[in-house]
Amino acid sequence: MGENKSDVLQGTLDLMVLKTLESMGPLHGYGIARRIEQVSGNTLALNQGTIYPALLRLEQRGWIKSEWGTSETNRRAKFYSLRRLGRKQLETETRNWERIAATMARFLTPSE
Amino acid sequence: MEWVRILLSRCTPLFRRQRLDRDLDEELRGHIELAFEENRTHGMEEQEARTAALRAFGGLTQIKETYRVQRGFPFLEQIGRDLCFGFRQLRRSPGFAITAILTLALGVGANTAVFSLINGLLLRPLPVPRAEELAILRWNGSLDPGFNYSFGAPMFRALEKRHEAFQSVAGFSSNVFEVHSGSGNVEVPAVLVSGEFFKAMETSPLLGRCLTPQDDQPGGGSTGFAVVISEGFWQTWFNRAPDVVGRQLYIDNAPFTVVGVIPKHFFGADPTRRPEIYAPLWAEPVVDAPFSSIAGGSSHWIRVIARRNPGVSLEQANAALHAATNPILDESIPDAKWIRDARSRHFQLAAEPGSNGYSYLRSVFVKPLVAVFSLCAAMLLLACLNLASLLMARSAARERELATRLAMGATRIRLIQQLMVESLLIALLGTAAGLITVPVVSRSLAAFVLGNNRTARLLVTSLDLRVFAFVALTVCVVIAAIGLVPALRGTSTNLNEQIKLGARAITVRKRMRTVPRILMSLEVALALILVVSAGLLARSLTRLYQSGLGFDPKGVVNLDLNMSKQSLVGEPLIRWYQAYGDSLRRLPGVKGVSFVGVTPMSGSWMTGHLHTSLGGDREVDLNRTAPAYFQTMRIPVLTGRDFEWSDTPVVGRKIVLSQTAATQLFPTQSVLGQHVTMDKASYEVVAVVGDIVYASIREGTRPEAYLPIMQSEDQKGSYTAVVRLEGSPVGFAAAARSLAAKMAPEIPAPEIMTMSSDIDASISSERMMAMLSIFFALCALLVTAIGLYGTLAYATARRTSEIGIRMALGAQRTAVVGMVFRENAWLVAGGTVAGLVVALLATRALASFLYGTSVRDPWVMLASVSALTAVASAASLIPAIRAARIDPMAALREE
Incomplete structure (x- = not known):
């Protein structure tokens, strides 16, 4: 892996997936993985495969649902979409993240 | 969520x-x-x-x-895979599987069965609301030390009126009613209950109403005596007719009105009985006619159950009873001397927890049941030890497989988990097999314990939650015991050593065999204890049977004739007995017929005080007999003559004494023609007969006197016909019953029992203990033999190459047999010594069950040790001989 890429922080992958689904609508696994890579500007060391256990975890919690559909290239693929519960979860998680990020930022900015 | x-x-x-x-x-x-x-x-x-x-x-x-x-659930899936693997493993060694499952089934089954019985008799609360509020009343201060649970009617009526601590105080007394049906009278189990009984039990009727204090009055309520019937009785007698309330039943020749039906689950306050009719306590003189315990006043025949007021503890209830004791005594007992005597013996009323009702069977069977339960527990422990040894031997045989898997990266936890799952499988299969047999076993056990008791109905020993909890607990203990030790040991070996040495790891193996050896020795010791217990109990039982009875019970049949409700009285009734006896004598196979008041060892007996003019004074057992009783029972008439039918009241009172009674009353003189007095009446001694066992075998022979039935004050005496038969009693029973029906159509069909079964019944708890302990001892021997054989066979199989080398180097076959055999011999010897020491200490607990047998009976000890040694030798010799048959070439080639 490239030296300037950072590992995905534990738990943040879920948030990324939820956010992706919120902004893009129903999407298949490859699409989600590509979208995360693009948004992060290729700074993340993401094995695309790790997205699948995450998707299963979110589905088990009832935050997202999946159904089989056809991809843009006419290939059978499983499409994931956000459920109401997931939308609510996304809001809480976002607020949480913002708080943590702000705290961390305060910590790390050199004090004058 | x-x-x-x-x-x-x-x-x-x-x-x-x-x-x-x-x-x-x-x-x-x-x-x-x-x-x-x-x-x-x-x-x-x-x-x-x-x-x-x-x-x-x-x-x-x-x-x-x-x-x-x-x-x-990866964990679950893993367990699933382990279970499949375990199944395949068990299928591969069916001998081991069957042994393991059967031994466990036996242990678990026997324990659960005995526990269900204990549960039914002792632990299960009565099926009534808030049973924990119930209390059983008792008193002490009679001649017998200990507690009395029977009250006389006056004292009960005095108790009933007091409500300081109790919402309701109720009395009950079991009875058997003669109910008139189309074809004569039928005996039906019943109970007399006081007015507040159903209120105390908080039972609601299925139909109609329950009995109330208004029903429990002298002469009954406004419409005569009322009864409540059970749902079963409603079914069999009225075919569930909806208009049963208001119908009449003729009980003991008196009309009773059915006022209600009680649901099936209710059986009153005695868990060992299933009464079908509940009648008011005041109806006692009617159903007991011509006798009356109520009129008798001083007889104790009522058990008392009471419901505490809410919030009143048992201690508070006892304090209230304590305070009420003296007023109740003064109020209910007219006899000042009785009161004085009672006070001097610290007469005291008390209440004890009554949530599970009252049964007199408890006092009889608690100790034997607990003893049997300990034997069962020992049996289960033995089964576990056996299984642990076998599993250990098996996992020792699998140590290479385990070592290889450890080497391939399996974690120890994972292997232990798998081994535990395998033992879990065995435990589950064994428990399931045991549970299947439990209902059958516990039912036959209950029949064994209570069946001979004529009035006691079978306990409902169906499994309930408590028994299930008990089984679950046993299973957990079993799994922990049999799974953990071998699993820990099997995986603890040093990996390198194992793989390097493989099957030749003699040094390792020696070290590893200490724990299995200790387990097997323990098993042998436990088996010896069981065998010794069985031996002692069996010897005691044979002693009981061998102790001479003084008469010959073989071929004697008893017919209980209940004459109290028919119309013949006095002289005509005696003539009826004579005629009935003559007709019986003409039946085929009958060698002798007579009548007796109380048959020996029936559980009851009479006593009386005899005085002589010389100042002799002795309490003796009493009985009433008809002519030819001594001849029929084969009791020797030593001097004088038997009673004759002509010994009517007009010829003067006659009496026959037993030898002991005669020598005690008249130590120096000849006895014939002497007079003795009893209750101010004088009797002439006409004969002296041999001593017999009358009350119980345990009591042995006691002084006894016989009076003729022809001179009884009781004008409506019910006697038992004793008949000496040659050949089968089956045809005779039918003929005797039809004769009775023809000659006295009013009486219920006589109950017919052989004298031998009566004697068996009189020592049923001794028989139960002896038979069960023998059964357990045999099982213990079998299980131990299987264990000794199995572990030695496994161990020897792993030494095949070693033995091959020894033989190739010139070891004799006999030496090989000796070498293998010695392994178990030491172990058995150690176990035997340990077992003997423990047995000598532990069997002291059995002392109270033994009759004429010392707990250190040397013959029993010797026989037990020999039996165990013989079985163990046989079990160890087979693998030893098989080891000697090893072909050295084949064994070496296997390397």
Whole structure:
């Protein structure tokens, strides 16, 4: 892996997936993985495969649902979409993240 | 709620694993294809595009595994796989499987069966609301030390009126009613209850109403005596007729009105009885006619159960009873001397917990049942020890497999888990097999304990929650015991050593065999204790049977004739007996007929005080007999003459004394023609007969006197016909019954028992203990033999090559037999010594059950040790001989 890429922080992958689904609508696994890579500007060391256990975890919690559909290239693929519960979860998680990020930022900015 | 959803979604894969796996494969394949296509559109070469797609995806197999773990319950699936593996392992060694399952089934089954019986008799609360509020009343201060649970009517009526601590105080007394049906009278189990009985039990009727204090009055309520019937009686006698309330029943020749039906689950306050009719206590003179305990005043025949006021503790209730004791005594007992005597013996009323009702059987069977239960527990422990040894021997035989798996990276926890699952499987199978047999075993055990008791109905010994809890607990203990030790040991070996040395690891093996040896020695010791107990109990039982009875019970049949409700009285009734006896004598196979008041060892007896003019004064057992009793029972008439039918009241009172009674009353003179007095009446001694056992075998022979039935004050005496028969009693019983029906159509069909079964019944708890302990001892011997054989066979199989080398180097076959045999010989010897020491200490607890047998009976000890040694030798000799048959060449080639 490239030296300037950072590992995905534990738990943040879920948030990324939820956010992706919120902004893009129903999407298949490859699409989600590509979208995360693009948004992060290729700074993340993401094995695309790790997205699948995450998707299963979110589905088990009832935050997202999946159904089989056809991809843009006419290939059978499983499409994931956000459920109401997931939308609510996304809001809480976002607020949480913002708080943590702000705290961390305060910590790390050199004090004058 | 989230965890529920996760749980549910995780459960589905348990059933659709293959489809889900296919879906996952397709999805991942689709992903890589999409990546590949995108790479191609960006202008990559085909090979390059595919590699890039796979690289971006990451490890396919790892992802799939993580996904599967996330998807279901990997732990459960693992256990499932272990179970399958365990099943295959057991199928591969069916001998081991069957032994293990059967021994466990036996241990668990016997324990649960005995526990259900203990539960039914002692622990289960009565099926009434808030049974914990119930209390049983008792008193002490009679001649007998200990507690009395029977009250006389006056004292009960005085108690009934007091409500300081109790909402309601109720009396009950079991009875048997003669109910008139179309074809004569039928005996029906019944109970007399006081007015507040149903209120105390808080029972609601199925139909009509329950009995109330208004019904429990002298002469009954406004419409005469009322009864409540059981649902079963409603079914069999009235075919569940809805208009049964208000109908009449003729009980003991008196009319009773049915006022209600009680639901099936209710059986009153005695868990060992199933009364079908509940009648008011005041009806006692009617149903007991011509006798009356109420009029008798001083007889004790009522048990008392009471319901405490809410919030009143047992201690408070006892304090209230304590305070009420003296007023109740003064109020209810007219006899000042009795009161003085009672006070001098610290007469005291008290209440004890009564949630499970009262049964006199408890006092009889608690000790034997607890003893049998300890034997059962020892048996279960033995089965566990045996299983642990076998499992250990087996896991020792598997140590290479385990070592290899450890070397391949399996964790120790994972292997222990698998071994534990295997023992769990055995435990579950064994317990299930045991549980299947429990209902049968416990029912026959209950019949064994209570069946001979004529009035006691079978306890309902169906399994309930408590018994299930008990079994579950046993199973847990069993699993822990049999699974953990071998699992820990099997995986603890030093890996390198194992793989290096393989099957030749003699040094390692020696060290590893201490624990199995200790286990097997313990098993031998336990088996010896069981065998010694069985031997002692069996010897005591044979002593009981061998102790001479003084008469010959073989071939004697008893017919209970109940004459109290028919119309003949006095002289005509005696003539009826004579005529009936003559008719019986003409039946085929009958060698002798007579009548007696109380048959020996029937559980009851009479006593009386005899005085002589010389100042002799002796309490003796009493009985009433008809002519030819001594001849029929084969009791020797030593001097004088038997009673004759002509010994009517006009010829003066006659009496026959037993030898002991005669020598005690008249130590120096000849006895014939002497007079003795009893209750101010004078009797002439006409004969002296041999001593017999009358009250119980345990009591042995006691001084006894016989009076003729022809001179009884009781004008409506019921006697038992004793008949000496040659040949089968089956045909005789039918003939005797039809004769009775012809000659006295009013009486219920006489109950017919052989004298031998009466004697068996009189020592039923001794018989039960002896037979069960013999059964357990045999099982213990068998299980121990299997264990000794199994462990030695496993150990020897692993020494095949060693033995091969020894024989190749010139060891004699006999030496090999000796070498293998010695392994068990030491172990058995150690176990025997330990067992003997413990047996000498532990069997002291059995002392109270033994009759004429010392707990250190040397013959029993010797016989037990020999039996155990013989069985152990046989079990150890087979593997030893098999070891000697090893072909050295074949054994060496196997290396």
